[in-house]
Amino acid sequence: MNDMTPDRDDRSANLKGMGCSRKRVEDVRFTQGKGNYVDDVKLPGMLHGDFVRSPYAHARIKSINTEAAMALDGVVAVLTAEDLAPLNLHWMPTLAGDKQMVLADGKVLFQGQEVAFVVARDRYVAADAVELVEVDYEELPVLVDPFEALQSDVVLREDLEPGADGAHGPRKHHNHIFLWEAGDEATTNQVLENAEVVAEETMYYHRTHPCPLETCGSVASMDKVNGKLTLWGTFQAPHVVRTVASLLSGIEEHNIRVISPDIGGGFGNKVGVYPGYVCSIVASIVTGKPVKWIEDRMENLMSTAFARDYWMTGRISATKEGKITGLHCHVTADHGAFDACADPTKYPAGFMNICTGSYDIPVAYLGVDGVYTNKAPGGVSYRCSFRVTEAVYFIERMIEVLAIELNMDAAELRRINFIKKEQFPYKAALGWEYDSGDYHTAWDKALKTVEYDALRREQAERIEAFKRGETRKLMGIGLSFFTEIVGAGPVKNCDILGMGMFDSCEIRIHPTGSAIARLGTISQGQGHATTFAQILASETGIPADSITIEEGDTDTAPYGLGTYGSRSTPVAGAATALAGRKIRAKAQMIAAYLLEVHDDDVEFDVDRFVVKGAPERFKTMKEIAYAAYNQAIPGVEPGLEAVSYYDPPNMTYPFGAYVCVMDIDVDTGVPEIRRFYALDDCGTRINPMIIEGQVHGGLTEALAVALGQEIAYDDLGNVKTGTLMDFFLPTAWETPNYETDHTVTPSPHHPIGAKGVGESPHVGGVPCFSNAVQDAFRAFGLRHTHMPHDHWRIWKTANDLGLHG
Amino acid sequence: MSDKMHIKLKVNGEDREFLAEPRELLIYALREHLDLTGPHVGCDTSHCGACTVTIDGKSVKSCTMFVAQANGAEITTIEGIGQPDALHVLQESFREHHGLQCGFCTPGMITRATKLLEENPDPTEEDIRFGMAGNICRCTGYQNIVKSIQAAATEMNSAKEAAE
Numbered sequence: 001m002n003d004m005t006p007d008r009d010d011r012s013a014n015l016k017g018m019g020c021s022r023k024r025v026e027d028v029r030f031t032q033g034k035g036n037y038v039d040d041v042k043l044p045g046m047l048h049g050d051f052v053r054s055p056y057a058h059a060r061i062k063s064i065n066t067e068a069a070m071a072l073d074g075v076v077a078v079l080t081a082e083d084l085a086p087l088n089l090h091w092m093p094t095l096a097g098d099k100q101m102v103l104a105d106g107k108v109l110f111q112g113q114e115v116a117f118v119v120a121r122d123r124y125v126a127a128d129a130v131e132l133v134e135v136d137y138e139e140l141p142v143l144v145d146p147f148e149a150l151q152s153d154v155v156l157r158e159d160l161e162p163g164a165d166g167a168h169g170p171r172k173h174h175n176h177i178f179l180w181e182a183g184d185e186a187t188t189n190q191v192l193e194n195a196e197v198v199a200e201e202t203m204y205y206h207r208t209h210p211c212p213l214e215t216c217g218s219v220a221s222m223d224k225v226n227g228k229l230t231l232w233g234t235f236q237a238p239h240v241v242r243t244v245a246s247l248l249s250g251i252e253e254h255n256i257r258v259i260s261p262d263i264g265g266g267f268g269n270k271v272g273v274y275p276g277y278v279c280s281i282v283a284s285i286v287t288g289k290p291v292k293w294i295e296d297r298m299e300n301l302m303s304t305a306f307a308r309d310y311w312m313t314g315r316i317s318a319t320k321e322g323k324i325t326g327l328h329c330h331v332t333a334d335h336g337a338f339d340a341c342a343d344p345t346k347y348p349a350g351f352m353n354i355c356t357g358s359y360d361i362p363v364a365y366l367g368v369d370g371v372y373t374n375k376a377p378g379g380v381s382y383r384c385s386f387r388v389t390e391a392v393y394f395i396e397r398m399i400e401v402l403a404i405e406l407n408m409d410a411a412e413l414r415r416i417n418f419i420k421k422e423q424f425p426y427k428a429a430l431g432w433e434y435d436s437g438d439y440h441t442a443w444d445k446a447l448k449t450v451e452y453d454a455l456r457r458e459q460a461e462r463i464e465a466f467k468r469g470e471t472r473k474l475m476g477i478g479l480s481f482f483t484e485i486v487g488a489g490p491v492k493n494c495d496i497l498g499m500g501m502f503d504s505c506e507i508r509i510h511p512t513g514s515a516i517a518r519l520g521t522i523s524q525g526q527g528h529a530t531t532f533a534q535i536l537a538s539e540t541g542i543p544a545d546s547i548t549i550e551e552g553d554t555d556t557a558p559y560g561l562g563t564y565g566s567r568s569t570p571v572a573g574a575a576t577a578l579a580g581r582k583i584r585a586k587a588q589m590i591a592a593y594l595l596e597v598h599d600d601d602v603e604f605d606v607d608r609f610v611v612k613g614a615p616e617r618f619k620t621m622k623e624i625a626y627a628a629y630n631q632a633i634p635g636v637e638p639g640l641e642a643v644s645y646y647d648p649p650n651m652t653y654p655f656g657a658y659v660c661v662m663d664i665d666v667d668t669g670v671p672e673i674r675r676f677y678a679l680d681d682c683g684t685r686i687n688p689m690i691i692e693g694q695v696h697g698g699l700t701e702a703l704a705v706a707l708g709q710e711i712a713y714d715d716l717g718n719v720k721t722g723t724l725m726d727f728f729l730p731t732a733w734e735t736p737n738y739e740t741d742h743t744v745t746p747s748p749h750h751p752i753g754a755k756g757v758g759e760s761p762h763v764g765g766v767p768c769f770s771n772a773v774q775d776a777f778r779a780f781g782l783r784h785t786h787m788p789h790d791h792w793r794i795w796k797t798a799n800d801l802g803l804h805g
Numbered sequence: 806m807s808d809k810m811h812i813k814l815k816v817n818g819e820d821r822e823f824l825a826e827p828r829e830l831l832i833y834a835l836r837e838h839l840d841l842t843g844p845h846v847g848c849d850t851s852h853c854g855a856c857t858v859t860i861d862g863k864s865v866k867s868c869t870m871f872v873a874q875a876n877g878a879e880i881t882t883i884e885g886i887g888q889p890d891a892l893h894v895l896q897e898s899f900r901e902h903h904g905l906q907c908g909f910c911t912p913g914m915i916t917r918a919t920k921l922l923e924e925n926p927d928p929t930e931e932d933i934r935f936g937m938a939g940n941i942c943r944c945t946g947y948q949n950i951v952k953s954i955q956a957a958a959t960e961m962n963s964a965k966e967a968a969e
Contacts, residue, residue, distance in 0.1 A: 027900040030908030031892070031915060033843020033883030040842040123833070124826065213847045213855055213909045213943050264845070264909030265943045297848045525907025525944045693903045696946030724852035724941075732947040733938040 011606045016545060017538030018752065021689035024530045026523070035262040038217045041232045043290040046219070047076055049283055050126035051276070051299065052116040052133045054108035057144070057374040057717020058156070059137040061104055064116060069132040074125035076287055078133060079117040081105040084282060091159075092248060092278055095271075095496060096348060097167025098177070098339035099159075100377055102275045107140070109156060109337030110376045111717050112302030117279040119291060142717040146311065146334040146371040149175040156337065156372045167339075168348045168370075177339050177370035182353040182430045188365040191326035195317030199405040203397055204786045205390050207309035207334070207375070207711045209301050210382040211729065212524070214264025216304050217294035218277045220284040228255050229284070233277055235260045235552075236270040237562025238522060240496055242554045244273055249281060260552035266524035267701065268380035269305040271342040271564045298722045305342075306375070306711055307382030309334040310390045314398045322406050324417045327364040327429075329355050329394060333379075335370050341379030342564070343386045344494040344501060350386025351485050353430035357395035358439050358483045358655060359417040364429040374717045383701050383762035385486040385565040392482045396767035397784065400479075400774065404783055410775075411452060414481050415443055425748075432485060434653045438681070438745045443481060446657035446679045449741065452477075455661060463779045472667050478660035478772025482764035486756045487570025487652040496561060502647045503571035504558035505579040507536065509640035511629040513622030514546035517579070520560010521572040522552040526758055527690045528568060532576050534686055535752065539580025540587075541607035541621040558643060566654070566756035569686065570747075575646035577751040582642035586628070590640075591619040593633050652747045652755035656680040658768040664776045666803045669795030671707065671773060673736040678764070683746045683755035692740050695761045699738050702765025704730050706773075708790040728790070777801060812876050816841070817885025827873040831865075832856040834872035835882060843883035843912040847941070854940030857913035858882045864920045866939070883912035886919060894964075895919060895957045904953030906944030914940045918954050926962060930955065 006014070016022045029035055066078040081103040084090035091099045104115040116133050120126035143149040143156065155174045165171065168178035192198055218233035229251055235241045238260040246253040263270065276293040283291040295304065311332040317325045333349065335341060343350045349368035356364050381387065399417075403410040418439040419426045426434040455477050462475045491500030504520040517536055521528060529549040537544040551557055560572060584604060591609035592599045595617055602609040610618040619627075627633070628640040661675040678695055685691055708728035712720040721727045746753025766787075773789040774782055780801045785793070798804060809824040816839060823838045835841045835858070844867055847855035851869040858867045859881040887893035895915050898904070905911040914937070921928065921936040928936065933954050934947070942950060 023900055024903070026908065027905060030905055030911050031896040031899050032887065032889065033841075033912040035908045035911075037842075037845070037909065039836075039846070042840075122837075124828065211943065213853060213907070213941065214845065215847075262908065264847075265907040267943070297850065527906070689903050693906060693945060693949060696948045697906060697944045698946075700946035701943070723850050724848045725850060729853075729941050729943065731938040731941060732934040732951065735934075735947045737948055738946065 008606060015537040015541065015543050015607060016534060018534050018684070018686050020687070022530055022534055022544060022687055024527045026527060026529050037214055037262050037264050038219060038232050038234050039294050041219045041261065043219065043221055046290040046292055047119050047121065047283070047287060048123045048126045049117055049119050049280055049291050049293040050123065050130050051114045052118065052130050052135065053299070054104065054111060054113040054115055056108060056137055056139055057111045057142045058109060058140040060107045060140060062136040062138055065134040066116065068134065069118060069129040072125065072129050072132060074121035075118065075129045077119040077283060078129065079103065079279060079283060087282065089248060089278060089282055092273065094338055094340040096339040096341045096343060097345065100338035100340050102278045110374050111719055112299065112376060114275040117283060119283045119287060142374045142715070143175065144373055144375060144713045144715060144717050146332050146373055149371050149373050156374065175372045177335055177372060178348050180349045180368045181366065183365040184363060185365040187363050188326050188328050191363050192315055192317045192328060195325055196320045197405055198315055198317045199398065199402040200315045201398065201401045201784050202311065202313040203394065203784055205308045205310045205312060205393055206787055207306050208382065208705050208709050209306055209711050209727070210267035210269040210380065211301065211727065212265030212267050212269050215295035215297060215300040216270060216274055216276065217292070218280045219290060219292045220280040221290035222284040222288065224288055228257065229281065230257045230259065231281065232259045232261060234263055234270045236266045236522060236524065236564050238552055238554050239520060239559045240499060240562060241273065243499065244497065245281065248278065258554045260522045263522065263524040266564070267383045268307060268342065268564060270524070271380055272305055272340060272378065274304050297724060301711065301722050301727055302719050303376050304378060305380040306336065306378040307380050308390060312390065312394045314394060316398045316402050318402060318406065322408050322413050322416055324359055324361050327356055327361050329366045331368040333368050333370045334373050334375060335379055336373055336375040336377040338377040339370060340377035342381065344488055344496060346493060347386060350381065352387040352391050354388055354432060354483065354485045355391035355394050356428050356430055357392060358419060358481050360419045360423065361429055366430055375713060381565055383698055384759045385484060385488065388484055389763050389766055392763050393767045396480045396482070396771065400771055401784060404778065410479055411447060414479070415440065418443065433650060434483065435650055435747050435749055436745050437483065437653060437655055438743065439481065439655060442655065442657045442679055442681055442743050445741070445743065446659055446677060450659045450675065450677050473663045473665050474776040476662040476664060476772040476776030478662065478768045478775060480658045480764050480768035480771060482760065483653050483655045484566065484760050484763050485651045485653055486566035486759065487648055488565050488567055489648060489651050491647045499561060500647065501561045502645050503560040503567070503575050504643070504645045505572060505575040506558045506643040507579050507583055507641060509542065509583060509625045511626050513542060513625040515542050516548040516550060517576065518550045518557040519572045519576065520558055521563040521568040524563065526568065526694070531686045531690060532573065535573055535576045536580050539577050540583050541604070566759045569754045569756045570652045570750060571646055571648055573754055574648060574751045575644045578646060579642045579644035582644060583640060586636070586640060587621060587624045589636055590624045590627050590633060594619050594627055649749050652683065652750060654680065654682045654755040654757060654760050656760055656764050658764045660768045660772040662772040662776065664773065664794060666798040669791035669798065671789070671794060676736055677739045677741065678761060679741040679743065680757060680760050681743045681745050682757035682760065683744065683750065684753035685742065685744065686754060691757050694758045695740050696738055698759060698761025699765045700730055700735050702762045703735065703769055704728055706766050706769035706787055706789060708788045710788050810873055812872055814875060815879040817881055825872050827871060829872045830868055831870045831872045831875050832867040835867060841882050841884050845909055845912065847909065852941065854917060855910050855913045857917045857940060859916060859920055864917050883916050886915065893919065894960050895954070898953045898957035898960070902949050902953040902956055904945065904950045910940060910942045914942065914950060921954070922958055922961060926958060928958060
């Protein structure tokens with residue numbers, strides 16, 4: 001008979017499985033400065049690459065003279081488009097079906113564009129040589145306004161055949177990229193025309209940038225002896241990079257090894273494929289030496305991965321009582337010089353068609369016009385699933401504007417239009433099927449916690465006091481309720497460059513009962529090594545502390561589509577759970593054999609299989625693992641391994657209710673966040689500590705975007721926000737404390753019911769901060785004002801409303 | 806550019822000597838000549854603090870100082886703050902309170918926090934937020950960083966009291 005101690009609760013706690021706030025295993029090395037980021041990679045004989053970049057936003061290149069640069073001691077090579085052309089690498093395909101210059105081919109289309117790549121002994125010599133490359137430019141007219149670009153005779157993309165279709169259908173102007181539509185425009189227009197109440201608004205969701213603390217970079221090492229290329233880089237999708245590198249270079253995929261080491265934050269910036277990666281590869285092939293390329297901050301802000309830049313015009317209709325009847329949305333989307341948006345192939349505007357939000361809107365239409373301008377390419381999802389921040393900002397502002405039109409409380413307007421719990425799975429007017437939700441419960445909990453009615457009373461008193469001249473501070477109550485769409489996605493409709501968006505997990509249980517699992521995703525701070533081990537601990541009964549999680553090395557990890565769009569938990573997390581269940585199924589057979597009973601007569605219990613009805617007869621997973629390797633079991637292969645590739649049947653739809661209370665000094669324009677309450681429902685919670693950390697971080701990035709962070713251009717296409725002097729990143733001083741809360745509505749189709757959470761706070765946070773600012777001025781006639789609400793713009797709003805006397 | 810200087814530093818308690826161009830930044834020298842890759846480069850303009858080290862008792866952003874200016878100085882980087890078997894209280898505390906995510910800002914953050922707690926062993930939340938405002942984190946929203954530093958201060962103070 002087996003020893004029955006420790007008891008079940010102790011055994012369960014010992015696993016550190018799902019639901020516990022397990023401390024992160026990553027932190028041991030990070031707190032000691034022993035992380036291994038791309039710039040920490042140092043190889044013998046390694047050279048350094050640096051770019052000559054265009055000072056102009058639009059210019060023809062008449063000549064490039066590299067002689068003086070080449071003559072400098074320590075310079076090994078200077079590559080231009082001419083050098084890349086014979087390899088057909090002077091252009092590269094983008095994720096959006098367009099192509100992009102790797103190095104300027106005859107002209108430049110945005111400030112900071114890559115013109116030549118200098119390779120030298122060290123960074124200082126490379127920087128010197130960059131200054132010595134002489135480029136003769138002829139300036140061309142600059143288009144930075146997408147509306148002007150659609151009218152202008154100036155042709156930005158001379159490489160595209162006039163009149164020919166683009167990757168997403170007909171182009172109606174030489175600077176037009178696509179029109180993407182969803183929903184029923186005719187019926188929507190009809191509903192709007194006959195509606196009792198219609199609210200209309202145009203809002204600009206400004207251009208910004210994910211700006212992770214670590215910039216982008218790569219180290220390429222071509223070993224000409226064995227024909228192998230090894231590429232370290234800041235890649236959120238290392239396997240896709242391997243496939244792209246193979247297709248571009250002609251090197252067979254098995255001869256390419258891509259490694260994403262530790263990544264210093266991604267937030268979408270590191271999804272795209274950038275000229276620097278390609279140039280480091282080519283330079284390594286040309287020189288036969290390893291070549292490192294690391295962006296500086298200015299290069300990062302100017303050239304890789306902008307986000308947003310959407311002009312959105314909405315019309316929303318309702319009955320006099322506030323029941324929404326229809327929604328029309330048109331977007332003019334500034335994609336910059338090349339359409340390099342990082343979206344699934346069939347979604348050139350991402351999942352913007354989630355813009356009906358959390359509301360039961362019977363009919364809707366969305367049309368998005370993509371436009372070329374002389375700005376940097378990119379269009380990544382900055383801490384959100386594809387274009388979901390834009391969609392949620394749009395609907396949450398439209399709700400506020402409709403509330404003004406109806407002279408109604410915005411919280412109540414939301415409540416009477418929420419999709420009801422019993423309507424799930426809910427088929428939205430623009431096509432998505434929401435998996436699960438309980439919006440009313442979340443909303444009521446949020447409003448009750450913040451004592452919403454009391455806040456409104458206080459606000460009304462403040463307004464009176466302001467009018468009496470007793471205070472110069474107004475009070476804003478920001479509300480937002482968001483539904484995300486994450487976990488892309490079903491292979492049937494989501495792919496990146498033809499690769500279906502599944503993900504994967506492979507597990508090997510060692511004879512002594514510990515394990516290693518590898519996944520197709522890659523952590524950038526989310527703590528995968530901690531949380532995926534928790535999923536496996538619960539599924540297999542092996543303690544999380546005995547499970548190593550590895551990601552990011554394409555030679556060892558199974559193929560996966562990477563980490564972005566909150567897809568790691570919904571997709572790779574599901575693969576992990578299912579791989580764990582395969583382990584458990586085999587373990588059950590082994591246990592039954594060892595216990596000399598039928599397979600069906602044993603059942604899983606925390607960390608062991610027990611004979612049903614005889615709990616004293618059991619085999620622990622540790623014993624089973626050992627048996628898998630040292631016993632010949634009839635009909636069962638030796639070993640204990642499993643692999644799972646998971647194609648999700650649907651997206652997941654996390655949601656949440658946020659409230660922000662803000663005081664605004666109308667004379668200085670300074671907002672002071674008094675309180676921020678965030679309720680998130682991400683389904684099953686794997687590690688509450690990590691969830692809370694994600695929420696704090698996402699909200700702070702939301703604060704940044706709403707209250708000041710932008711990539712701004714002047715009329716000549718000069719970037720005005722190229723350093724952290726001008727580009728707003730909140731410090732500890734500007735950032736408030738947040739109150740977090742949750743409800744749990746599991747995803748019905750996910751193996752463990754988890755929905756993903758990393759991006760929710762950003763998606764819900766931006767409209768919440770923005771609504772707080774705008775709500776402060778509602779009583780004085782403000783309907784809408786564009787973000788970012790920096791001090792100057794808030795002051796200007798107050799001034800325009802005549803509040804400065 | 807080839808005129809190199811003979812640089813002598815005391816780094817993490819060890820005497821180090823090497824040749825460097827006078828124009829080399831200290832962060833470059835630490836990372837490239839001394840292989841101390843704990844401090845990172847995040848912005849090049851002394852805004853983010855990922856490169857923070859301690860020089861002669863003061864927190865300094867090593868991306869904005871020439872190695873020549875540091876010649877003869879005593880420098881502590883994250884690598885000199887604790888050892889695997891004897892971590893600094895702050896290193897334990899950041900892990901305990903989830904004061905980090907991607908880890909890129911963490912070395913500079915902890916290095917700065919060690920000085921902050923020397924300068925002010927019993928800081929209020931406001932003191933911490935102000936004293937850490939030179940170090941940017943993109944992941945955590947600072948709430949847990951503040952909590953980590955507060956908890957470390959409490960622990961260090963009670964350890965000091967117990968010793969007295």
